[in-house]
Amino acid sequence: MLACAHASGQTLPARDGRPVVATVNQDTIALDELVLQLESAPDLARLRQGRATRAEVDLLGRMVTSRLIFQEAQRMGLDETPEILKEAEVQSRVILRDVLTERVTKNVKPDPAAVQKIFRELVREWKTTSLLFQEEAAARRAHMEISNGLAFADVAAKAVAAKTARLDGDDSYHKREEYLPPIAEAIAPLRAGQLAPLVRIQAGYVAIKVVDVRYPENPEALAEARRRNLVERRGEAMTAHQNALRRDYAVVHKAVLKSLDYEAPKPGIDALLKDKRVVAEIKGAAPVTVGDLTDYLQIQFFHGTDKASQRRRMNARKEDALEATVMRRLLNMEALKLGIDKTHAYRDRVRGYTESLVFGAFLKQVIAPENKMREEELKRYYDANIGSYSSPQMMRVRGLAFAKRDAAEDALRKLREGADFNWLSANTPGQVPKGAQGLLVFDARPVTVDSMPVGMRKALGGAKAGESRLYPSPEGHVYVLNVQELIAPTSKSYAEVREELSKKLYEEKISRAVEDYGRKLRAQSKVETYLKRVQ
Secondary structure, three states: OHHHHHHHOOOOOEEOOEEEEEEEOOEEEEHHHHHHHOOOOOOHHHHHOOEEOHHHHHHHHHHHHHHHHHHHHHHHOHHHOHHHHHHHHHHHHHHHHHHHHHHHHOOOOOOHHHHHHHHHHHHOEEEEEEEEEOOHHHHHHHHHHHHOOOOHHHHHHHHHHOOOEEEEEOOOOEEHHHOOHHHHHHHOOOOOOOEOOOEEEOOEEEEEEEEEEEOOOOHHHHHHHHHHHHHHHHHHHHHHHHHHHHHHHEEEOHHHHHHOOOOOOOOOHHHHHOOOOEEEEEOOOOOEEHHHHHHHHHHHHOOOOOHHHHHHHHHHHHHHHHHHHHHHHHHHHHHHHOOHHHOHHHHHHHHHHHHHHHHHHHHHHHHHHHOOOOHHHHHHHHHHOHHHHEOOOEEEEEEEEEOOHHHHHHHHHHHHOOOOHHHHHHHOOOEOOOOOOOOOOOEEEEEEHHHOOHHHHHHHOOOOOOOEEEEEOOOOOEEEEEEEEEEOOOEOOHHHHHHHHHHHHHHHHHHHHHHHHHHHHHHOOOEEEOOEEOO
16 A cells, blocks of 8 residues: 555655655555654655665665564564663653653743854964963063063064064964864953063963954854754753752752761661652652662662762762752653654664664674684785775985075075075075965874875976976966985784674675665565655
8 A cells, every 4th residue: 555655656655654764574664764763854845755865865775674584583572671771761761751752842942142252263273472481580571571561573583583472473364173272262352462471381481462263154153053042942951841840849858868878887788778758759650769769869879899989979969869869750751741752753673672772682693603803814914904994104204395496496406406405495586485275284293195286296296305306286386395204114013903894794694684684674674665766
C-alpha cells in the first residue's frame, strides 16, 4: 500500500499520518527519524516530495542496514538482555526531559542587542604599534612620557635610536588570538588612540598603543553569536520554568536534610540507604527519601578506598544532589502529565537509542569474533603503504619579496656573490611592505614541499642548502628564496604506527563486515525506499 501510494503521487507515502522514507519488512523508517540523524537542518519540503541529496540517500541506506541488523538481533533476543533494558530505561528518562525542554523553549528567540555584542567580541580586530624594551626602567620612562602627552612615534624614534627598544607595528589588523594573551587582555577594553598599561612578557616589557579597532562583516561569526545567545536564553527560560515547578510542587524538609551526616560512624551508609524518612515531597510524584538521596550520592561520589574523603564529599554535595534529584522528578512528572511519552519526538529517540545499544551488542557478539585483526594483515598493509607513514620532505626557506623583477634579480645576484641575507633584508629598496595582500612569508620555519605553490616547487626544484632562487608569484610579487636547510623524509617504524594502524584497519574491517551482513539480510528481506537522489 505504501509503495502504491508513493507511485501515484509526488509525496512520500504515509503511515499513521507520518511521511515514511523506507519500509524494512513489517517496519517503517519515518521521515522524522531520518531528520533526527542529519547534521544540519534539511529542506523538509523537498524531502516530503521524495527528493534527496546524495548524503541523505547514503544516510538512509545506513539506517536500513541498521534496522535490518536490529531485527536480526531481536530474533536472537539481544534486545531483552538486562543490561540493554536497564540502560535504555535510564536513557529514556533523560530523553523525556530533553523533549520537555525543547517544548518549553521552542518559542525563545535571540536578543538582537545581545547578539550584536557577542558578534563584535568575536570579530573585533586591532591595529596596534608597540615598543619592546629589555629593561623595565626604560620601559616605564617611555610609557610615562607617552601617557603625559608625548607622541608615541616621537618616543619610539628616540628609544629605537638609543637602542633601548625595538619598534613593532604594521598596517594590518589582527584578531585577539594573534596577540600574546597578556597583550590581548591589555588592549581588549581600549578604543582607538589609547595606550595600554605596560605589559610584562617573557621577551621584556611592551608599551602598546591601539591605532584602530574594526569589526569586519562575518556571516559565520554572526551565526555563532546567534547560537550562543539562543543557548543562553533557552537556559534562562528553562531555569525560570524549573523554579516555578519547584515552587508549586516541591517541599524540602530542611531539618531532615541538615540531620544527615555521612561522616558520622552511626548510623552509617548502609543504614541510611534503607532510611525511609522523606527529605522532599513532590505533589503528583514519589517523595525523595533519605535512602534515595544516599543512593544517588553513593553512586556519584563513593568510589575507591579513601572512604573518609568520599563521605566528606557526600556531605558537601548533599544539598546540590537533592536539588538535582527533585528537579529530575519534577520534570519527569510534568513530561508525563503533558503526554510527552506518547509523542513521536520522544518515541523516535528512545527507539533510536535502543537500536544503537542493540546494534553495539550485535557487533560485539556476532561481527567482532569473526573479524579479528591478525598481525600478518597489519604488517602486510604497513609494507605496502610505508610512504603514508613517513614524514614529508621539508625545507627551511627565507625570502624577500619585491614589487619589480629587476630589484629581485639584483638582490639574487648579491646573495650569490656572498652578501648577508639579513643585511639585504634591512637595506634593499623595492621590497613589498609587510601585510600586503597576497604576500607570502618565509621566515626559515620548516615548510612541507607539498604545501608550497606549484610555481615555488618548480623554482626550488633541485636546490641545495645555501642556494638562492627566484620565484615570480601569480599575485605579482617576485621572491628571492634562500634555502636554509633540506629536511629529508623519515619513515616511522612498524612499532611506532602499529596501534594507530590496528585501530584504522579494524574499523574498516568491521565496517565492511557490517555492510556484507546487511546485504545478506537485505537479500532475504522486503525493503522499499522512497527517496530519490536529485543532486
